[in-house]
Amino acid sequence: MKISxxxxxxxxxxxxxxxxxxxxxxxHLMATRSGTGADYLGWVDWPHSIHLExxxxxxxxxxxxxxxxxxxxxxxxxxxxxxxKAMLEALSTNFESSHPVEIIFAGHLVNGSYLKRLMHYLxxxxxxxxxxxxxxxxxxxxxxxxxxxxxxxxxxxEEASSRIIVTTDENEGTLRSLAIEKGYKxxxxxxxxxxxxxxxxxxxxxxxxxAGYDIHQLINGAKSAAxxxxxxxxxxxxAIQYAVIRKHLxxxxxxxxxxxxxxxxxxxVQEWWKQLFAESEGKxxxxxxxxxxLYSTDLHSLGQYIQDGQRIVFETCxxxxxxxxxxxxxxxxxxxxxxxxxxxxxxxxxxxxxxxxASLAHLQGGVxxxxxxxEQIDEEHLGHLFYFFMMACAYSAYLxxxxxxxxxxxxxxxxxxxxxxxxxxxxxNRQLQTK
Amino acid sequence: MKISxxxxxxxxxxxxxxxxxxxxxxxHLMATRSGTGADYLGWVDWPHSIHLExxxxxxxxxxxxxxxxxxxxxxxxxxxxxxxKAMLEALSTNFESSHPVEIIFAGHLVNGSYLKRLMHYLxxxxxxxxxxxxxxxxxxxxxxxxxxxxxxxxxxxEEASSRIIVTTDENEGTLRSLAIEKGYKxxxxxxxxxxxxxxxxxxxxxxxxxAGYDIHQLINGAKSAAxxxxxxxxxxxxAIQYAVIRKHLxxxxxxxxxxxxxxxxxxxVQEWWKQLFAESEGKxxxxxxxxxxLYSTDLHSLGQYIQDGQRIVFETCxxxxxxxxxxxxxxxxxxxxxxxxxxxxxxxxxxxxxxxxASLAHLQGGVxxxxxxxEQIDEEHLGHLFYFFMMACAYSAYLxxxxxxxxxxxxxxxxxxxxxxxxxxxxxNRQLQTK
Numbered sequence: 100m101k102i103s104x105x106x107x108x109x110x111x112x113x114x115x116x117x118x119x120x121x122x123x124x125x126x127h128l129m130a131t132r133s134g135t136g137a138d139y140l141g142w143v144d145w146p147h148s149i150h151l152e153x154x155x156x157x158x159x160x161x162x163x164x165x166x167x168x169x170x171x172x173x174x175x176x177x178x179x180x181x182x183x184k185a186m187l188e189a190l191s192t193n194f195e196s197s198h199p200v201e202i203i204f205a206g207h208l209v210n211g212s213y214l215k216r217l218m219h220y221l222x223x224x225x226x227x228x229x230x231x232x233x234x235x236x237x238x239x240x241x242x243x244x245x246x247x248x249x250x251x252x253x254x255x256x257e258e259a260s261s262r263i264i265v266t267t268d269e270n271e272g273t274l275r276s277l278a279i280e281k282g283y284k285x286x287x288x289x290x291x292x293x294x295x296x297x298x299x300x301x302x303x304x305x306x307x308x309x310a311g312y313d314i315h316q317l318i319n320g321a322k323s324a325a326x327x328x329x330x331x332x333x334x335x336x337x338a339i340q341y342a343v344i345r346k347h348l349x350x351x352x353x354x355x356x357x358x359x360x361x362x363x364x365x366x367x368v369q370e371w372w373k374q375l376f377a378e379s380e381g382k383x384x385x386x387x388x389x390x391x392x393l394y395s396t397d398l399h400s401l402g403q404y405i406q407d408g409q410r411i412v413f414e415t416c417x418x419x420x421x422x423x424x425x426x427x428x429x430x431x432x433x434x435x436x437x438x439x440x441x442x443x444x445x446x447x448x449x450x451x452x453x454x455x456x457a458s459l460a461h462l463q464g465g466v467x468x469x470x471x472x473x474e475q476i477d478e479e480h481l482g483h484l485f486y487f488f489m490m491a492c493a494y495s496a497y498l499x500x501x502x503x504x505x506x507x508x509x510x511x512x513x514x515x516x517x518x519x520x521x522x523x524x525x526x527x528n529r530q531l532q533t534k
Numbered sequence: 535m536k537i538s539x540x541x542x543x544x545x546x547x548x549x550x551x552x553x554x555x556x557x558x559x560x561x562h563l564m565a566t567r568s569g570t571g572a573d574y575l576g577w578v579d580w581p582h583s584i585h586l587e588x589x590x591x592x593x594x595x596x597x598x599x600x601x602x603x604x605x606x607x608x609x610x611x612x613x614x615x616x617x618x619k620a621m622l623e624a625l626s627t628n629f630e631s632s633h634p635v636e637i638i639f640a641g642h643l644v645n646g647s648y649l650k651r652l653m654h655y656l657x658x659x660x661x662x663x664x665x666x667x668x669x670x671x672x673x674x675x676x677x678x679x680x681x682x683x684x685x686x687x688x689x690x691x692e693e694a695s696s697r698i699i700v701t702t703d704e705n706e707g708t709l710r711s712l713a714i715e716k717g718y719k720x721x722x723x724x725x726x727x728x729x730x731x732x733x734x735x736x737x738x739x740x741x742x743x744x745a746g747y748d749i750h751q752l753i754n755g756a757k758s759a760a761x762x763x764x765x766x767x768x769x770x771x772x773a774i775q776y777a778v779i780r781k782h783l784x785x786x787x788x789x790x791x792x793x794x795x796x797x798x799x800x801x802x803v804q805e806w807w808k809q810l811f812a813e814s815e816g817k818x819x820x821x822x823x824x825x826x827x828l829y830s831t832d833l834h835s836l837g838q839y840i841q842d843g844q845r846i847v848f849e850t851c852x853x854x855x856x857x858x859x860x861x862x863x864x865x866x867x868x869x870x871x872x873x874x875x876x877x878x879x880x881x882x883x884x885x886x887x888x889x890x891x892a893s894l895a896h897l898q899g900g901v902x903x904x905x906x907x908x909e910q911i912d913e914e915h916l917g918h919l920f921y922f923f924m925m926a927c928a929y930s931a932y933l934x935x936x937x938x939x940x941x942x943x944x945x946x947x948x949x950x951x952x953x954x955x956x957x958x959x960x961x962x963n964r965q966l967q968t969k
Contacts, residue, residue, distance in 0.1 A: 176831055176834050177834030177835060181835065192647070192651065193648045193651045193652065194652060194655040208798050208829075209830055209881050210628075210798065210885075211857065211881035211882060212858070212859035212860065213798070214861055215861055216629040217628065220629040239834075241871055245863070273871060277871060280870070354846050355790060355823060363645065370835070373835055377836045377837075377838055377843070378834075378838040380843070381844075382843065384842070384843070384845060385843065386844055388843065388844065389839070390823075395642070395674045396612070396642040396643055399612030399809070399944060400612060400616065400805070400809035402944055402947070403813040403817070403942075403943040404815075405816075405943075406943030406944070407816055407943035408816030408817065408819070409820055409822075411790075411823065425647065426646035427646075428677070428680070436708060436712060437671075438673075438676055438677065440956070441677070444955070446649070449644055455954065456950030456954060460949075461947075464943070464946065508837065509833065509834060511898075512833060512837070512841075512892040512895040512896075513891075514891075514895075515894055516887055520875050
């Protein structure tokens with residue numbers, strides 16, 4: 100299993116001795132855990148270092164949840180939300196009769212109506228809550244947990260403690276103290292793995308297991324990726340290739356990258372990718388702005404801009420070779436809808452032709468093209484793909500001389516909130532209300 | 535009812551005599567229907583020119599659909615999809631017991647598994663299909679309709695004709711001929727209203743009415759907007775203000791606009807906005823790249839880039855003054871989650887504080903800020919908002935000397951598809967399959 104990467108430009112020409120040297124240096128810094136942010140390189144060996152025992156514990160907890168509940172509420176934001184959401188959406192099937200356990204997210208938005216109606220909806224269900232927060236102090240999920248903990252305690256009394264599971268840092272945070280005091284089951288996010296690199300830890304694994312998917316296959320896929328993408332091979336390692344091409348395009352005046360796909364179930368994989376790259380690279384006035392489109396629908400929307408607008412974008416298409424289910428076009432006698440030219444074309448083939456057509460048009464319109472292809476969408480390939488992007492992202496950020504593992508900008512608005520709410524609360528809110 | 539617009543810069547300073555002159559010229563060209571693309575200015579007077587009789591006909595058809603069906607399939611892409619989707623999502627409530635008639639979209643994506651499972655799902659429902667296509671020839675919805683028409687004919691026999699409704703151009707297109715031959719009920723998209731300006735026609739009105747929403751209020755809101763935003767007033771007309779500010783920021787080196795909101799139900803209003811501006815402005819190597827974020831979740835994702843990344847973005851926040859349902863924080867005795875500082879703050883107030891905090895932080899980080907505020911989300915305010923954006927978009931494109939009403943770039947990939955599939959189909963597909 101391997102990701103294949105195509106680029107519309109001449110890749111070999113990008114491999115200057117300067118790039119060779121830089122990539123070698125980054126590879127060395129990563130291998131020796133000595134670069135900026137090296138305290139957060141825990142994800143690099145994670146697929147190999149996670150114990151079978153840990154996987155078993157997650158699976159057992161998932162099985163217990165499935166026995167006692169038909170809804171799992173996952174409370175989280177950022178890296179504690181989007182990776183799980185991405186996997187569940189990617190593996191889901193349209194119009195399927197619902198899973199034994201329905202998974203509902205909360206805490207990624209602050210919305211009174213949503214929470215109120217969620218709690219009403221839960222009244223007729225059996226519920227477990229998994230609250231996920233690395234720091235244990237982020238306000239948005241803390242607010243959701245505040246209301247949902249209250250709901251669970253009112254509804255289940257002492258039993259609530261056995262229906263609340265906390266995934267948080269090993270050593271610190273409000274959530275950790277609360278979990279210990281209340282006796283909640285705890286899973287650990289390793290201190291050396293940052294939120295947006297944590298999808299392969301209990302953060303993503305527990306919801307995935309509860310939904311009935313194979314967490315061992317996910318880790319297996321990541322393992323094979325760890326082997327492939329740790330190689331120092333500028334010619335053949337697609338994680339390095341992707342980083343080198345991105346850096347070249349960024350330097351050539353393309354500050355916006357569009358991740359496109361024809362697979363609607365990859366929509367939240369795109370969102371996960373956006374967080375990964377935006378938070379890892381978008382610092383010190385630098386970085387590629389990551390955005391996404393879903394085809395065909397966005398060919399009739401942003402497609403016009405991509406084709407003809409200001410020449411600031413390049414495009415990376417995430418392609419899937421095989422789909423598990425398809426329809427094939429059969430010509431009709433009367434050809435009233437004039438579609439007989441599609442005879443014997445499957446819809447997946449149509450999308451592939453559509454991709455070739457759009458990619459060629461966009462390239463001719465001045466939009467450099469990258470294609471990242473995986474064979475199919477399943478647990479193993481997702482694990483592989485996540486790891487690929489994390490490795491490519493680390494290289495990309497280091498190539499910009501950026502620490503890929505901090506997020507200083509996210510703190511700014513948090514500090515303002517704190518400042519605003521430290522004012523005598525009532526008078527401030529009054530002001531808001533009378534506006 | 536009016537939209538209020540705030541800008542972090544000094545708006546008066548932007549009103550040079552050149553801008554005054556340009557806006558006057560555009561206003562004159564729009565009023566006299568004499569600018570580039572003037573053949574497609576039908577949307578300008580539409581809220582006033584649509585007949586009560588037409589609204590009554592749409593409502594009657596909707597009532598009939600509600601009697602005979604519990605699922606309405608809306609087949610469309612681009613402007614024939616995203617406006618309806620935006621309205622239905624904006625007005626929907628979380629976890630609500632489903633509407634009498636469920637509305638399902640198709641044709642915006644080409645996906646065999648989706649269509650197959652949709653048809654299986656329909657087996658236990660009573661179904662009406664509304665196929666929407668201005669040109670009547672766009673391939674993606676045509677493919678979906680091909681399979682769904684076949685499904686309807688197999689299932690309902692001759693009755694299928696009374697369960698298929700076509701919304702298309704008055705005078706031309708394959709779909710129109712088919713509808714006439716088969717005797718389908720037809721609604722007209724006026725020839726002088728382009729797809730992305732068609733949300734207030736039968737395109738958006740029929741699905742909205744079927745879902746039980748008030749189409750008269752939608753048109754009323756658009757009417758008041760038509761009155762407000764047709765005024766030649768650079769100081770007070772927010773549609774002109776928005777266009778002038780956007781042009782200034784574009785000229786000042788900000789080629790990317792992020793439309794942010796805290797209201798998750800406006801997610802597809804953001805998508806509608808992206809199509810409107812991307813297709814109207816993104817031409818001739820010009821235009822602002824429109825993209826969107828949803829807060830709080832994206833404050834823990836793209837937020838880092840917005841705060842600290844390359845200084846190419848400005849931000850427009852879509853704010854709602856009042857929500858219909860909310861929760862208010864009540865302090866706890868033990869304060870175990872350390873959130874008592876939120877005592878008596880409602881979650882909507884929290885979001886507003888969060889907005890102030892993020893907007894201030896982003897501004898200080900070098901991201902110019904625009905705020906567009908509407909009072910609440912309902913049919914009337916949505917109609918008003920859609921019209922506001924359409925008017926602002928026309929001014930914006932004209933300020934760039936761009937025809938706001940064509941989309942030449944969308945044709946490029948279509949021509950390639952046609953070219954590829956004109957090759958002896960079988961051999962070409964064989965090549966694809968063996969890759």
